[in-house]
Structure formats: C-alpha cells, structure tokens
Amino acid sequence: MITLKGAEVSVKIKEQVQEILAGHDGPAPKLAIVRVGENPDDMSYERGAMKKMEAFGLRVQSYVFPADMEDGAFKEAFKAINEDEDVNGILLLRPLPKQICEKDIENMIDPRKDLDGISPANIAKVFAGDTEGFAPCTAEAVIEVLKANEIPISGKKVTIVGRSMVVGKPLSMLMLKENATVTICHTRTADLPCECRQAEILVAAAGRAKMLNGDYVGQDAIVIDVGINVDENGKLCGDVDFDTITDKASMATPVPGGVGAVTTAVLAKHLARTIR
Numbered sequence: 190m191i192t193l194k195g196a197e198v199s200v201k202i203k204e205q206v207q208e209i210l211a212g213h214d215g216p217a218p219k220l221a222i223v224r225v226g227e228n229p230d231d232m233s234y235e236r237g238a239m240k241k242m243e244a245f246g247l248r249v250q251s252y253v254f255p256a257d258m259e260d261g262a263f264k265e266a267f268k269a270i271n272e273d274e275d276v277n278g279i280l281l282l283r284p285l286p287k288q289i290c291e292k293d294i295e296n297m298i299d300p301r302k303d304l305d306g307i308s309p310a311n312i313a314k315v316f317a318g319d320t321e322g323f324a325p326c327t328a329e330a331v332i333e334v335l336k337a338n339e340i341p342i343s344g345k346k347v348t349i350v351g352r353s354m355v356v357g358k359p360l361s362m363l364m365l366k367e368n369a370t371v372t373i374c375h376t377r378t379a380d381l382p383c384e385c386r387q388a389e390i391l392v393a394a395a396g397r398a399k400m401l402n403g404d405y406v407g408q409d410a411i412v413i414d415v416g417i418n419v420d421e422n423g424k425l426c427g428d429v430d431f432d433t434i435t436d437k438a439s440m441a442t443p444v445p446g447g448v449g450a451v452t453t454a455v456l457a458k459h460l461a462r463t464i465r
C-alpha cells in the first residue's frame with residue numbers, strides 16, 4: 190500500500206501559489222485568522238495556518254477575542270476586519286461561543302474574503318459546480334490529494350462517510366463536478382461496511398477514531414482519511430484503522446501527515462487567488 194503524504198501535495202500547491210503571485214506588485218495578500226476564546230484545537234489549527242502562510246510568502250495576522258465577548262461587540266469587531274482593505278481573506282475558527290450568532294457572521298462575511306466557504310454565496314457556488322468561489326478548504330484538500338497523485342476521479346465510485354457542511358456535503362459536490370459517482374453515508378446508513386466496500390475511492394469524514402477497519406475497504410481501494418481524533422492513548426489518529434487496511438487498500442492518507450497538511454495549503458491558495 191502506498192502512503193499518500195500531505196507534505197508532498199503541499200509542495201505542489203506552493204508552486205501553484207507562486208505562479209499565481211508571480212508578477213504581483215505590492216504587498217503579499219494578507220489572511221486574518223479570527224479566534225474567539227482559547228480552544229486548544231483552534232489554537233493548534235491557527236499555529237499551523239500561520240506557519241503555512243509564512244512558508245508560502247503570504248501575510249497573516251491573528252485576531253483574538255475573549256470567550257465571553259458579547260454578540261454585538263464581536264459583530265462590530267468582525268465588521269471592521271471584514272471591511273479592512275488590507276485584509277484579503279478571513280479564516281473564522283468555529284464553532285463560536287454560543288452567545289454569538291454564527292449564522293449572522295456567515296451572512297456578514299464578504300464572499301470575496303470568505304476563504305473557507307462559509308457564506309451562502311460560496312456554498313451556492315460549490316453546489317452549482319461554479320469554481321469561481323471558495324469551497325471549504327478541507328473538502329477541496331481531498332480533491333487536491335487525488336489530483337496531485339494523478340489519481341483519476343472521473344467515472345469512479347466514491348463513497349464519503351459524513352455529511353457535514355464543512356466536509357461531507359461540499360466534498361460530494363466537488364466529486365460530482367469531477368464526474369465521480371457519489372454515495373454519501375451517515376449514521377442512518379443501513380449497511381455501512383457494504384456501502385464502503387463498493388468504493389473505489391473511500392473518504393472517511395465521520396470524526397470517529399479508527400472506526401473504519403479493513404472490513405470497510407474494498408480490494409485496491411484508495412482511502413482518504415479526513416478525521417482528526419484522539420485515540421485511547423491520547424495520540425492523534427484518523428477515522429481509519431490504518432494498520433488493518435494495508436492488505437486491502439492500494440493507497441491511503443495517514444493521520445497525522447495526510448489531508449490536514451493539505452487543508453492549510455488550500456487556504457493559502459485561496460488567499461493567493463484574492464489578488465485576481
């Protein structure tokens with residue numbers, strides 16, 4: 190089984206970013222990372238995103254607000270970032286604390302700065318197959334992993350486990366755009382192992398540590414693991430029980446070191462695209 194490494198895909202995306210920026214005068218585009226509170230997962234994602242922007246020659250600034258900030262005060266602060274001409278793109282770390290209405294922020298964010306595809310305008314574009322907007326970075330990262338490794342998608346049977354608005358649903362639309370035949374699974378799927386075994390490309394985005402073992406993988410399938418979980422020993426792991434699929438899958442992404450590393454590279458590519 191071949192391990193599909195995220196770092197190698199990230200290098201290819203860096204080249205694309207450099208091509209987009211070639212000949213661009215003036216300061217590099219700037220990402221604003223907006224965080225409310227001190228959630229360790231958010232802070233870890235923020236550190237990774239900051240490192241990636243800097244490595245790709247892009248500007249980044251994080252805006253941190255207290256966890257108990259009032260809805261009105263946050264909206265005022267967010268509006269200022271949204272309207273700041275020096276800010277080209279925004280990454281909002283979610284979920285927000287419950288006193289802040291997340292829906293309102295999704296409606297407020299300028300779609301041209303909405304790099305992670307949370308605004309209704311960008312979601313509509315993803316569902317319409319219009320590539321001019323911004324798709325959620327993780328969903329697009331799955332497509333990037335396949336393309337960077339020259340894995341054909343057109344005509345393939347793709348099964349996605351998970352139907353969230355962040356990963357499963359937008360990814361199903363991106364796969365359709367690539368002419369895959371898509372099956373979406375969730376907690377009410379009647380026979381999940383059977384659905385998964387049909388897949389030529391299996392994408393795990395359920396958020397359940399090591400849930401998909403070798404019984405879920407068809408012979409020679411390609412397995413993309415989006416999950417980021419912590420196992421019983423406190424170690425980072427995916428949704429796939431990696432050691433049990435090595436005789437079945439032809440290729441698979443590891444966790445860590447797989448899709449996660451590509452997600453921030455896609456974010457950087459989206460930021461670079463704001464200059465056009």
Ligand code: NDP
Nearest residue numbers: 327351352353356375376394395396415416417448449452
């Ligand atoms: P959600 O919890 O929002 O969605 C999980 C989805 O998986 C739901 O649709 C749920 O079904 C389905 N699901 C959960 N358990 C099962 C099960 N036992 N059988 C079948 N389906 C199941 O998670 P997200 O989409 O936000 O994230 C998914 C995973 O991806 C997480 O581990 C998360 O940490 C990771 N992630 C990784 C990123 C990266 O950069 N690599 C970025 C974002 C997320 P139902 O709808 O029926 O409840």
